[in-house]
Amino acid sequence: MAELRYNPLLKDWVMIASHRQNRPQMPKDWCPFCPGSGKVPDSYEVYKYDNDFPALMLNPPEPDDVATDLFKTRRAYGKCEVILYSPDHNATLPELPQEHIEKLVELWQERFADLSGDPDIKYILIFENRGEVVGVTMPHPHGQIYGYSYIPKKIELELQSSSEYFEKTGRCLVCDIKDEEVSEAKRVIFENEDFVTVLPFFTEYPYGVFIYPKRHVSTIMELTERERKNLAAALKDATGTLDALFDYAFPYMMCMHQAPVNSEDCRDWYHFHIEFYPPMRSRDKQKFNASSETGAWAPCNPTSPEEKAEELRAAYRKYKQSGK
Numbered sequence: 001m002a003e004l005r006y007n008p009l010l011k012d013w014v015m016i017a018s019h020r021q022n023r024p025q026m027p028k029d030w031c032p033f034c035p036g037s038g039k040v041p042d043s044y045e046v047y048k049y050d051n052d053f054p055a056l057m058l059n060p061p062e063p064d065d066v067a068t069d070l071f072k073t074r075r076a077y078g079k080c081e082v083i084l085y086s087p088d089h090n091a092t093l094p095e096l097p098q099e100h101i102e103k104l105v106e107l108w109q110e111r112f113a114d115l116s117g118d119p120d121i122k123y124i125l126i127f128e129n130r131g132e133v134v135g136v137t138m139p140h141p142h143g144q145i146y147g148y149s150y151i152p153k154k155i156e157l158e159l160q161s162s163s164e165y166f167e168k169t170g171r172c173l174v175c176d177i178k179d180e181e182v183s184e185a186k187r188v189i190f191e192n193e194d195f196v197t198v199l200p201f202f203t204e205y206p207y208g209v210f211i212y213p214k215r216h217v218s219t220i221m222e223l224t225e226r227e228r229k230n231l232a233a234a235l236k237d238a239t240g241t242l243d244a245l246f247d248y249a250f251p252y253m254m255c256m257h258q259a260p261v262n263s264e265d266c267r268d269w270y271h272f273h274i275e276f277y278p279p280m281r282s283r284d285k286q287k288f289n290a291s292s293e294t295g296a297w298a299p300c301n302p303t304s305p306e307e308k309a310e311e312l313r314a315a316y317r318k319y320k321q322s323g324k
Helices: 018-022 098-116 153-169 173-184 225-246 291-295 305-321
Strands: 002-007 012-017 047-050 073-075 078-084 123-130 142-148 188-191 195-198 210-213 252-257 273-276
Touching: 047 098, 078 098, 098 123, 098 142, 098 225, 153 173, 173 188, 173 195, 173 210, 188 225, 188 305, 195 225, 210 225, 225 273, 225 305
Parallel strands: none
Antiparallel strands: 002 012, 002 073, 047 078, 078 142, 123 142, 123 252, 188 195, 195 210, 210 273, 252 273
């Protein structure tokens, strides 16, 4: 079964993908993403791989005959891609050379351009899940891209807030958030010529850093060559900083928030940025999203962002001194 079901309470779509339960457990001595597997080229640097068990498909089946006037269904149209970061099975994002990550940024741009050419795709999410604690079963370094036929609710809320703020002030909301963080400085972790990494004033996660472009851009497609290089540097430094916190591969979810495609033009008032959601609140304690967070969308951060920003700055200095 693969279909979309509408939740009338939240005005949002739910992906029903029961076929993903049949994903095989990969043998410990074989990886489909490694050269020589027969599934990928024998030689590559970064690579796009169509997901073998996609939740969204370009040729989805018709929904099951379960819809009513109240309970609506739609075909699970879209695209799910896996983005392989490296042929090295054990390399992770902070361990890759910056020049290699630049190739990854270019591949993200290529895939964004290609997927946005489909008029039925309305939103493109580039993301990475890292670590068993967030459900990763494939350790080979990779991220994913989902092309949705609708705009997911969280993005819809960000767009609405940004539009209202722009109508009221004539300014970009994310630009103002970024500028105020830079002005206050106490939650800034590091910055380079084109990007600033902060632990936001309103972060839901103890170590939930955001990466903001300094220049107003609405999608990854608008980045210049220099900005691509500096985004690669910012990603390497941000993930390396998280690893340096407790000297292990720190788990996280990383999502790129950018303007929708084939929808209303919001380039003037929506700002590309990257959000990290690391599930750990200390070296060995996980931050669980329990009843309040899940049932009421009322998040609670059990730590002080200002204190954790100090901790992250120390981890950043430690990472840079390591010379990685």
